[in-house]
Amino acid sequence: AQSVTQLDSQVPVFEEAPVELRCNYSSSVSVYLFWYVQYPNQGLQLLLKYLSGSTLVKGINGFEAEFNKSQTSFHLRKPSVHISDTAEYFCAVSDIKAAGNKLTFGGGTRVLVKP
Amino acid sequence: ETGVTQTPRHLVMGMTNKKSLKCEQHLGHNAMYWYKQSAKKPLELMFVYSLEERVENNSVPSRFSPECPNSSHLFLHLHTLQPEDSALYLCASSQYAQSSYEQYFGPGTRLTVT
Numbered sequence: 001a002q003s004v005t006q007l008d009s010q011v012p013v014f015e016e017a018p019v020e021l022r023c024n025y026s027s028s029v030s031v032y033l034f035w036y037v038q039y040p041n042q043g044l045q046l047l048l049k050y051l052s053g054s055t056l057v058k059g060i061n062g063f064e065a066e067f068n069k070s071q072t073s074f075h076l077r078k079p080s081v082h083i084s085d086t087a088e089y090f091c092a093v094s095d096i097k098a099a100g101n102k103l104t105f106g107g108g109t110r111v112l113v114k115p
Numbered sequence: 116e117t118g119v120t121q122t123p124r125h126l127v128m129g130m131t132n133k134k135s136l137k138c139e140q141h142l143g144h145n146a147m148y149w150y151k152q153s154a155k156k157p158l159e160l161m162f163v164y165s166l167e168e169r170v171e172n173n174s175v176p177s178r179f180s181p182e183c184p185n186s187s188h189l190f191l192h193l194h195t196l197q198p199e200d201s202a203l204y205l206c207a208s209s210q211y212a213q214s215s216y217e218q219y220f221g222p223g224t225r226l227t228v229t
Contacts, residue, residue: 004157032215043119043205043220051215090158094215101146101209101216102171105158 002027002093004106012112013081021076021109023091031093033074034103035065038088047089050074061085086113117141119221121206127227128196136191136224138206146211147189148218149181152203164189165211196228 007022025031032051036044048059055067065076074091088110092103119140128134140147149161163171164183178200180192189206203225207218 034217036220041222043121043207043222044218045220046217049215049217096215101211101218102160102163103158103218107155107157 002029002031002095002104004091004093004104006089006091006106006109008109009107010110010112012114014114015083016080018077018079019081019085019111021089021091021111023074023076023106025072025074025091025093027072027093027095030096032096033065033067034092034094035059035063035074035076036090036092036105038090038108040087044090047076081111081113083113083115085111087111119206119208119219121204121221121224123224124222125225125227127229128193129229130196130198132196133192133194135193136204136206136226138189138191138221140187140189140206140208140219140221142208142219144208144210144219145186146209147183147186148207148209149189149191150205150207152205152223154202158205162191193226196226198228201226201228 003026005024013019034049035047038044048057050057050067058064088108090108091106122137146165151159161175162181167183182190203223205223206221209218210216
């Protein structure tokens with residue numbers, strides 16, 4: 001079984017400032033890692049995912065994340081946020097060897113970008 | 116229509132009512148999912164269907180009854196719900212074969228049980 005912890009439930013940040021959202025996971029097996037974003041009144045949308053290879057993954061809207069196996073972390077970053085980045089962000093994992101893709105989600109981090 | 120659609124977007128029902136949530140995917144996927152999103156709780160996977168066959172039921176109470184008549188449609192039938200069932204219910208679809216595939220989510224149905 002896996003678990004995902006997002007350490008910050010809310011992150012206020014000023015426009016054009018950098019932001020980092022922390023994600024740690026626990027798993028007895030190898031996992032794939034995902035970040036999803038949920039804008040107000042919408043479903044979740046994939047930002048990026050780590051499957052293998054380079055530990056630095058680039059996604060949509062200028063976001064990137066770094067996989068750190070030793071620290072079991074997959075933190076999400078953006079060097080300069082916009083008002084439109086106000087949303088809730090979810091980190092998720094799936095078991096590499098599991099049949100089918102069942103995601104385990106963290107509790108989410110709500111980002112509020114202030115002008 | 117594109118992507119994953121859900122109807123209705125909002126639903127208010129009494130504890131003795133029966134209602135159904137509908138999800139439709141236009142992506143050619145072979146798996147569909149129901150999630151429950153409550154305030155201050157992580158997304159909870161409720162049901163998974165692959166090729167119209169239920170492959171996962173995460174200890175969901177029987178007052179929630181899923182139905183998947185074909186690979187494009189998924190329903191969640193609701194009856195005698197409790198106030199704690201008020202939540203956002205999200206539908207998703209994907210290709211089931213590998214856990215590396217992303218899931219595509221609908222906008223959700225906001226359910227309020229009075």
